[in-house]
Amino acid sequence: MNSRALAVVGGRVLTPFREIREGTVLVQDGRIEGVGAAHEVDIPADAERVRANGCTVVPGFVDIHVHGGAGVDFMDASAKALDIACAFHAKGGTTSLLATLRTGPVADIVHALGVLREAVGRTRAGADIAGVHIEGPYFAPAEAGAQPPDAMKAPDPAEWSRMLDFADIVRRMSVAPELPRALELGRELVARGIVASIGHTAATFEDVIAAVEAGYTHATHIYSSMSGLRRVRAFRILGVIEATLLLDELSAEMIADGRHLPPSLIRLIIKAKGLDRLCICTDAVRVAGFPPGEHTWAGRTVLVEDEVAKLPDRSFFAGSIATMDRCVRTMVQEVGLPLQEAIKLATINPARFMRLDSDRGSLVSGKRADLILLDQVLAVRMTIVGGRVVYDRNIAPATKNLLCREVGGSRSRRYRHRFFSLESRRVSGVGECQPELTPAGARRWMDVEEHFCQ
Numbered sequence: 001m002n003s004r005a006l007a008v009v010g011g012r013v014l015t016p017f018r019e020i021r022e023g024t025v026l027v028q029d030g031r032i033e034g035v036g037a038a039h040e041v042d043i044p045a046d047a048e049r050v051r052a053n054g055c056t057v058v059p060g061f062v063d064i065h066v067h068g069g070a071g072v073d074f075m076d077a078s079a080k081a082l083d084i085a086c087a088f089h090a091k092g093g094t095t096s097l098l099a100t101l102r103t104g105p106v107a108d109i110v111h112a113l114g115v116l117r118e119a120v121g122r123t124r125a126g127a128d129i130a131g132v133h134i135e136g137p138y139f140a141p142a143e144a145g146a147q148p149p150d151a152m153k154a155p156d157p158a159e160w161s162r163m164l165d166f167a168d169i170v171r172r173m174s175v176a177p178e179l180p181r182a183l184e185l186g187r188e189l190v191a192r193g194i195v196a197s198i199g200h201t202a203a204t205f206e207d208v209i210a211a212v213e214a215g216y217t218h219a220t221h222i223y224s225s226m227s228g229l230r231r232v233r234a235f236r237i238l239g240v241i242e243a244t245l246l247l248d249e250l251s252a253e254m255i256a257d258g259r260h261l262p263p264s265l266i267r268l269i270i271k272a273k274g275l276d277r278l279c280i281c282t283d284a285v286r287v288a289g290f291p292p293g294e295h296t297w298a299g300r301t302v303l304v305e306d307e308v309a310k311l312p313d314r315s316f317f318a319g320s321i322a323t324m325d326r327c328v329r330t331m332v333q334e335v336g337l338p339l340q341e342a343i344k345l346a347t348i349n350p351a352r353f354m355r356l357d358s359d360r361g362s363l364v365s366g367k368r369a370d371l372i373l374l375d376q377v378l379a380v381r382m383t384i385v386g387g388r389v390v391y392d393r394n395i396a397p398a399t400k401n402l403l404c405r406e407v408g409g410s411r412s413r414r415y416r417h418r419f420f421s422l423e424s425r426r427v428s429g430v431g432e433c434q435p436e437l438t439p440a441g442a443r444r445w446m447d448v449e450e451h452f453c454q
């Protein structure tokens with residue numbers, strides 16, 4: 001195919017290995033064709049130009065731990081839900097994500113995998129689903145966090161093989177390595193090219209060493225739902241936190257919403273672990289994008305308060321409500337990291353840890369054309385996925401922070417929607433949605449963000 005080229009010009013470019021003060025990124029047929037100073041990149045005469053003056057052009061963010069947002073969860077297992085979550089996160093600068101499936105009955109996980117198999121690499125509405133992260137059910141109930149402890153169990157080969165039948169789309173699985181047969185599962189994951197990750201675990205330091213020897217290479221959300229130093233009689237026993245900080249064999253991700261890990265703790269992690277073995281993720285859940293208050297789905301209630309999701313009794317965080325741009329702002333504005341380093345933690349590092357870096361995570365000729373424009377306060381101005389502009393703040397409708405609810409449809413496929421303000425929590429008007437984005441027959445709150453309605 002030969003589509004019209006797209007040239008992003010006039011902005012500061014962070015590849016992120018180098019800075020180009022006034023750089024050009026040329027995109028053709030979904031791939032990066034050239035990156036360099038203005039005089040180094042020849043722009044075809046008929047190319048479409050995007051002026052990035054005053055903006056920083058960086059690779060699109062790679063979120064390797066995200067459950068959903070804008071009212072949907074990847075466990076909802078519908079194509080529409082996937083589109084909504086991917087569009088929501090694209091607005092926060094994410095261009096690639098690992099759709100993360102939380103702990104639940106294996107039949108539910110397998111069902112969701114079936115739906116995701118149709119979507120991986122094919123989403124059109126926003127961020128590209130680069131693969132799946134199965135987060136559970138082989139976890140330690142003592143470190144359940146906000147995941148349901150009742151569904152947690154020891155690994156069982158007959159059962160895990162049903163999930164690993166989807167090895168073509170599964171990129172990563174999180175497992176508590178101290179459980180019986182968890183090392184065998186780790187070796188099985190490695191054999192199938194899946195990243196084995198340590199998570200929701202009460203393991204000791206020695207358990208982690210055994211896990212590393214079995215092929216585990218990553219630690220799931222450091223400091224969240226993992227054991228730390230404890231004392232047994234007079235002796236100090238190291239946990240997963242210390243093992244993760246100490247062992248170069250393990251990479252780790254930090255939930256960087258500024259709530260799960262206070263900025264000083266992030267500084268400590270960076271000091272101990274170094275920037276090359278760390279990345280940031282959102283761990284965003286269904287209520288990402290929602291206002292403060294209690295929200296209930298399928299009998300499960302989540303509280304949004306202090307810009308984070310909590311269990312209703314406030315005993316645990318229930319995931320974040322962040323998008324990746326907020327995580328990058330946390331790293332720069334609260335942790336004090338230079339922007340170029342923060343961008344690495346959000347792009348090439350997570351891509352490398354999930355072995356996606358041959359095609360993603362940096363602005364290099366030949367890679368996928370996944371890039372974003374950040375303004376001076378590090379808010380996303382534009383998101384380009386596979387060479388397509390999927391989000392442009394300047395042409396998004398003026399109606400901000402709206403949910404909409406279908407109140408009636410007709411055979412002409414023009415649907416009337418009631419707009420619901422996330423800020424005032426009141427119905428603020430009635431209008432029409434773009435018909436192609438309206439699910440036929442829907443009669444409920446659609447849980448979509450404003451750009452689906454105008």
Ligand SMILES: [Zn+2]
Pocket residue numbers: 065066067100135283
């Ligand atoms: Zn998670």
